Amino acid sequence: MNKTGFLYDERYKLHETGHFHPEVPDRLPSVYNGIKKAGLLSKLVQIKACMPEMKWIETVHDKNYIQRFEAACSSGKTIFDSPDNQMCSVTYDTALLAVGGILAAVRQVMDGELNNAFCAVRPPGHHAEINRAMGFCYFNNIAIAARYIQKQWGIERVGIVDFDVHHGNGTQHIFEDDPTVFYYSIHQHPSFAYPGTGREFEYGKNLGYGYTKNSPVLPGQGDTEYKRLMQRDLFPAFAEFKPEVILVSAGFDAHVDDDMSDIKLSTEGFSWIVQKIVEMANTCAHGRLISVLEGGYSLRRLPELARNHVEILLNG
Amino acid sequence: MFVSRSMTRKVITVDQEAYIFEAQELMTRKNIRHLPVVDKANRLIGIVTDRDIRSALPYRFFKESFSETKKEKLSNLSVKDIMSKNPISISPTYTIQDALLVIQDSRVGALPVVDDDGKLTGIISVRDLLRAFTNVLGIGEPGTLLCILVEEKVGQLKKIVDAITKENISFGSVLVARYWDENKRAVFPYLLTQNVAHVKKKLEKLGFTLLDPMQWYLDQLPKHEVTAETPK
Numbered sequence: 001m002n003k004t005g006f007l008y009d010e011r012y013k014l015h016e017t018g019h020f021h022p023e024v025p026d027r028l029p030s031v032y033n034g035i036k037k038a039g040l041l042s043k044l045v046q047i048k049a050c051m052p053e054m055k056w057i058e059t060v061h062d063k064n065y066i067q068r069f070e071a072a073c074s075s076g077k078t079i080f081d082s083p084d085n086q087m088c089s090v091t092y093d094t095a096l097l098a099v100g101g102i103l104a105a106v107r108q109v110m111d112g113e114l115n116n117a118f119c120a121v122r123p124p125g126h127h128a129e130i131n132r133a134m135g136f137c138y139f140n141n142i143a144i145a146a147r148y149i150q151k152q153w154g155i156e157r158v159g160i161v162d163f164d165v166h167h168g169n170g171t172q173h174i175f176e177d178d179p180t181v182f183y184y185s186i187h188q189h190p191s192f193a194y195p196g197t198g199r200e201f202e203y204g205k206n207l208g209y210g211y212t213k214n215s216p217v218l219p220g221q222g223d224t225e226y227k228r229l230m231q232r233d234l235f236p237a238f239a240e241f242k243p244e245v246i247l248v249s250a251g252f253d254a255h256v257d258d259d260m261s262d263i264k265l266s267t268e269g270f271s272w273i274v275q276k277i278v279e280m281a282n283t284c285a286h287g288r289l290i291s292v293l294e295g296g297y298s299l300r301r302l303p304e305l306a307r308n309h310v311e312i313l314l315n316g
Numbered sequence: 317m318f319v320s321r322s323m324t325r326k327v328i329t330v331d332q333e334a335y336i337f338e339a340q341e342l343m344t345r346k347n348i349r350h351l352p353v354v355d356k357a358n359r360l361i362g363i364v365t366d367r368d369i370r371s372a373l374p375y376r377f378f379k380e381s382f383s384e385t386k387k388e389k390l391s392n393l394s395v396k397d398i399m400s401k402n403p404i405s406i407s408p409t410y411t412i413q414d415a416l417l418v419i420q421d422s423r424v425g426a427l428p429v430v431d432d433d434g435k436l437t438g439i440i441s442v443r444d445l446l447r448a449f450t451n452v453l454g455i456g457e458p459g460t461l462l463c464i465l466v467e468e469k470v471g472q473l474k475k476i477v478d479a480i481t482k483e484n485i486s487f488g489s490v491l492v493a494r495y496w497d498e499n500k501r502a503v504f505p506y507l508l509t510q511n512v513a514h515v516k517k518k519l520e521k522l523g524f525t526l527l528d529p530m531q532w533y534l535d536q537l538p539k540h541e542v543t544a545e546t547p548k
Contacts, residue, residue, distance in 0.1 A: 020483070020514040083484055084460075084509050127458075127510075134458055135510040169458065193530045194510040195458030221528035229347065259513045260528055297513075 001043070002287070002316045005108055007101045008032055009049035012112050012122045018078065018086045020251030023123065023136040026121040031293065034303025035310055043314055045114055049121075052100035052144075059147035060140055060174055065131045069095075069138060081133040082280050095123055095138040099186045102292055106145050110153050115142070116289040116313050117280070118250070120306070124294040126168030126249045127195060135166065135195055139164055141292050142249050143174045146181050149195060149245055159243025159285070161234065161277050163270075164185070164251020164267055164294040165261040167198025167214065171249065177208040182241045186226060188254070188261045189216035213237050217254075219259035219262035223269035226254075230276065235302050245288045246281045250274075252296025252305045259296050274312045287316060319415050320408035322448050323429050323438035329354045332361065332396035339395050340369045350426040352436055353399050359434045362399035366424070372398045377500065405430040408437055413449050415440050454488030459508040462492050462516065463532045465525040476503060480524060483515045493533070 035041060046117035057066060070079045073092035079089055098121035105117040125142055127135030146158045159177075162168040162185040175181040183204075190196045204212035215229040238246075256264040274291075281289040291309065294300055330339050330351040333356040339351055343366050353362035372393060406418060415427060419442060426441035429545045450456065466472040473492070480487070507515070516526055528531035 020511075022513055082508070083486065084511055169327075192461065192532075194460045196455050197458070224493060259516075260510075 002115040003077055004033065004044055004045050004115070004310060004313045005105050005114045005241055005308060006041075007047040007049070007105050007117065007119040008120065009072055009097065009101060010095060011049055014088075014090045016086075016088040016091075017136070021086055023135050023295075023298075025122070026299055027296065027302060028120055028122060030299045031300035031306040034060070034305070035309040036099065037303070038311070039306045040298070040307065040310055040314070041066050043107070043171070044310065046120075047101060047105050047108070049097040049101040050104055050141055051096055052103050056103060056113075056144055056148050057099060057139060058131065059151065060143045061128075062131050067283070069133065080097070080138070082135075084135055084148060085133045085138065087138075089161045090250045091123070091138070097121075098123065098125070098141055098316070099139050099144055102141050102145050102290070103148055103201035104146055106290055107152075109246050110149060110155075111286075115316065117288045117291065118306075118310050119143075119290065119292045121293055124164075124251070126162055126164060126171045126251075126294050127166070128170040129173055134170065135191035136295075137170065140170045140174060142168075143171050145247055145292070149247075150180065155244045157241060157243050158245050158247060159238055159241060160247045160249065162182065162249035162251070163254065163273055164249055164292070164296075166247055166251070166295060167192055167216075168294075169195050169197045172198065172202070172212055172214075175208065176205045177181050179204075179207050179211045182211045182237065182243060184213045184215075184237065185249075186215040186217060186229055186234070187219050192219050193261060199260060211241070217263055220255065220264065222264035223266055223272070226265060226269055228240050228271065230273065233282070235276070238284065240276075241243075242284045243280075244283050244285055245290070246277060248274075248289065250291045250296075250309065251294035252302060254297070255301050255305065256309070257301050258296065258298040260295065266306055267301065267308065271312060274309055278312055278316060281311040282316065289313070292313055317326050317413075318408065319406060319410045319412065319429055319440050320438070320445050322412060323408070323440040325438050325443065326354060327428075327436055327439050328396055329358075329436065330364065332394065332399065334363075335391065336369050336372060336393045336395060337391065338400060339364055340366070340501075343369075344368065348349045350439065351395075352403075352428045352439060353395055353438050358436055360403070360428050360430050362396070362401050363428060364395050364399040365405040368398050368400070400457060403428060406440070407431065408517070412445065416445055420444065428466055436449045452489060453491075454506045454508075457488050457508055458510075459488045459506050460510065460512045461504055461506050462512065463527040463529065464503045464519060465495065465527050466501050466503055468501050473503060475522060476505065476519065476524065479518055480507065480515055483518070485509050485511075485515060492539075502532070504532075 128137040
């Protein structure tokens with residue numbers, strides 16, 4: 001059995017998003033309780049939130065953006081950059097705690113104390129651009145983790161797998177010029193879903209050309225299509241790229257019961273995806289894998305999806 | 317909305333006395349497919365396309381069997397020998413819609429833009445029009461497209477817009493397209509948000525049908541055109 005870290009902290013619930021917003025604090029207790037009720041907590045190494053060093057956030061975001069975010073939050077604004085990004089007075093601090101907790105999990109995996117980890121954080125991160133908050137995201141958690149790994153441990157190749165039902169525009173743009181970070185995303189086709197990027201012909205830019213890969217999925221599709229596309233697009237690409245660490249943007253909103261998309265993945269379909277990613281990490285990355293929560297809004301389905309997710313990480 | 321705002325102003329032109337190989341080389345180098353031909357006073361007298369040139373050069377030209385004299389004769393062809401004289405042109409005060417309809421009717425790939433004195437002031441290509449319509453669709457900004465089926469009667473769009481506005485959601489664009497049923501329209505609001513689940517439920521409560529994304533279409537049924545052109 002693997003040593004698997006589990007990042008969870010009650011403070012992640014403090015970021016409030018207002019009425020009729022799907023990215024609600026209750027998502028986290030759903031995740032936590034699913035894992036707890038399955039009796040998995042005692043098998044996991046629990047990690048708590050902490051404040052990160054700002055220099056790591058600055059490896060991805062402009063200083064000016066970070067200041068703008070802090071100022072907007074402390075001045076009592078309830079919206080930052082786009083109406084989707086509703087916030088409260090502690091949103092900035094919560095976003096920092098999310099990054100800090102993830103970096104703590106990364107450190108333990110990289111130092112060999114853990115094999116892998118699942119980080120149940122809010123707010124999510126993959127839509128956040130260098131200079132702009134978008135789609136419920138403020139700091140690009142996964143991108144900051146990738147840069148931290150590269151700079152602190154001298155790792156050359158980081159692979160990111162993003163199976164949130166929305167394309168991670170922020171992550172793609174941050175690394176589109178960078179041949180050392182391979183970004184793979186599978187998501188609902190951008191003509192039918194937010195944010196409208198992640199088309200099949202986006203391959204990265206300049207030196208990074210060929211190190212971005214997108215698998216858009218048409219509405220109504222589910223397990224079979226995900227398996228076909230990941231076998232076609234992801235597995236050969238990572239077999240060639242040989243990432244030394246794998247980061248996962250784990251969004252659970254492609255589930256058939258999640259009303260944020262028209263994709264119909266089953267609970268078993270998610271398990272298949274995660275199992276395959278874990279196998280890739282075992283093959284090329286010494287099992288090193290850090291998974292970070294992105295979307296996933298079905299409070300009914302999150303418990304089982306989170307439980308299966310960590311169970312697969314534990315069993316390797 | 318005017319052609320003058322969307323056209324290319326720095327037009328690459330060619331002299332009618334230029335050899336066709338020079339014209340061909342120029343188009344390849346500049347990555348264009350249309351060369352307006354102008355006189356000394358910059359008045360439009362013709363247009364030459366990469367297709368005109370390819371049609372003028374027989375395939376055999378590139379084979380050795382082709383006689384040297386014939387090769388030389390073709391090499392001496394100049395633009396004036398193959399250009400379309402008096403090409404279709406439009407005025408800079410034409411609208412984008414005008415240009416679209418002219419291009420669709422005339423089946424050309426680009427239209428020279430000529431002022432009242434007959435002088436060339438620009439060129440507008442299919443590519444320029446596509447750029448304009450990409451902009452109209454609003455797809456450069458992050459957002460979510462919905463498709464709502466409505467009865468064809470006054471006031472439907474207002475209900476939709478009001479419902480969405482109440483949710484504090486901004487519009488990237490709204491398209492209205494024909495639908496299979498004659499008395500129905502498909503409305504496509506492009507919403508600048510990720511958060512559409514609630515507004516979708518609200519629209520359904522108001523009695524609107526949200527169309528399955530796999531059933532969306534923006535165009536008249538392709539079947540229509542095929543049957544029109546099939547010889548009987």
